[in-house]
Amino acid sequence: MKLNKVFLAAGMFAVALTSCTNLDVTPDSQYTEDPSKNSGVDPMIMVEAKMADVYFHMSGTLGRRYMEAQCLSSDEFTCLAFDGGYYDDGTYAHQALHDSKATDASLDWYDPVASGITKANTILEELGSGASAQMTAPARAMRAYFTWVLMDSFGDTPILEKVPAEGEVVARSPRKEVAEWIESELTEIIPYLTEDVTENTYGKPTKWMAEALLAKLYINWAVYTAESVDQYDAATAANPKLDDCISVCDEIINSGKFNLGSVDYLHKFSYDNGSQIEDFIYAIPYDAINLQGMQYGRPRSFKQLKNLMPNVYGSTDKFTQSTGGNMVVTPEFAKLFSLDGDIRNLSILRGDIYIRDPKTLKPTSEPFMYKEKQVHFTENIEFKKDKDGNPIEDNTIDVGNDDAAIQKGCHSIKWFMIPSDYNNGRNQSNDVPIFRYADVLLMKAEALARTGQSGAKDLFNQIRAYAGAPQITAEPTLAEIYDERGREFFDENWRRNDMIRFGHFEDEFFPHYKKYDFANFDKRHRIFPVQQKMLDLNPGWEQNPGY
Secondary structure, three states: OOOHHHHHOHHHHHOOOOOOOOOOOOOOOOOOOOOOHOOOOOOHHHHHHHHHHOOOHHHHHOOOOOHHHEEEHOOOOEEEOOOEOOOOHHHHHHHHHHOOOOOOHHHOHHHHHHHHHHHHHHHHHHOOOOOOOOHHEEEEHHHHHHHHHHHHOOOEOOOOOOOOOOOOOOEOOOOOHHHHHHHHHHHHHHHHHHOOOOOOOOEEEEHHHHHHHHHHHOOOHHHHHOOHHOOOOOOOOOOOOOHHHHHHHHHHHOOOOOOOOOOOHHHOOOOOOOOOOEEEEEEEEEEOOOEEEOOHHHHHHHOOOOOOOOOOOOOOOOOOOOOOOOOOEEEHHOOOOOOOOOHHHHEEEEEEOEEEEEOOEEEEEEEOOOEEEEEEEEEOOOOOOOOOOOEEOOOOOOOOOOOOOHHHHEEOOOOOOHHHHHOOOOOOOOOEEEEHHHHHHHHHHHHHOOOOOHHHHHHHHHHHHHHOOOOOOOOOOEEEEEEEEHHHHHOOOOOHHHHHHHOOOOOOOEOOOOOOOOOOHHHHHOOOOOOOHHHHHHHOOOOOOOO
């Protein structure tokens, strides 16, 4: 039983996994009374009841489509098609090739995230002007977070501080102004958010969640305030917010509320993780029955896992739902997992594969077999070949569909799954962290390195120590910090963000190679195109430049 599930209230069933709310339409209210005026009931309890829908609003999006966009556009993953299977109109390949389309299903989440802003604003309006800052701070924190998600991924974004009137046209604000607004919101509400870190505050906005978001805003400040996305140059950009980033990180570190090592790295992301993970500052508490939507295992697991016994997860029951096996680790990224003794190396499956122990999550000595042969995932990936044996190198990233094809590419097993979860519509109960203490340590280390200050080595080595990896003996370079972030936050939706900040988004990684005319290297593609439906619903909006 996951420890964090106890606090989930009965009202949780109302969580919207894939809501569709037009920005210029006023939503119907779900509530009939102002909790600040409800005598005899603790106002904060009433606010909590209203906020449940907002806290977990992004769960469905984060559980699949947002993940696809972030992971596949980074150098972590590429996608494979199997004789056309899983090509799905190119939605996955477009992200991997930095050639996204406004109609891609993997980008079909602008509106669901935006509707979270509308829900937060609805609550704020219902609370009224007489509500205390403490009562309104959680809704404002979630509103700031949802706005950051849109700004980070799509650039110019509406700044919504109220529910738009019916028929009102909502304009997109310049990215720089959005970043400044988020900063202002966070600094204003942080004193009023709870400092408690308990089972009851797990998955909800706290002071530390808001400060982690603020630190993330500050470390990327030069990216977000550049004249345009293509004008940001990692080698020359000045970031005036680095000392502020250090200060915010120190607030979290000095709180003493978080640590790295209470649970080993593998178990932090397992099927039974939860509020006991003291590294998690803010997470979505998924449950395969009560809060569905987390489907990371589906595209990452061996394509023929269904009904296969014994299976790589070491389960005694069969997986009765199909898996895709179409998201694999790029050869370039797999090479990061090579440090001696590093437990994070076990996050990926490569070479000869052995069945994992579902309790320790580590490999056993029993080979994982398919058709009487041990499964072997190749680090390198080859395209499908034509009848003459020549590779068909095109934008479908098709590798064929024979036994060799489905074993091309390394696989992530970071989000370890079990049949009792997955057989419920391919859902998982692995909670997904959004902000971690480890990230705070490495953001501070990066800010120190960028400002020429000492102290980054000790922070860096805290990460290495709990991972069992070799310690460094000198202050880390930015290149070393970038690589370490790759290892530590692999498959957590941060790599695209890091690649842009460090100046690596236009790097070459399979199949995003300059030798292919179907791979795109336009710097304007550091952000995604706005979903076509949103352009159709909001007159006056223009597509992002370059699309």
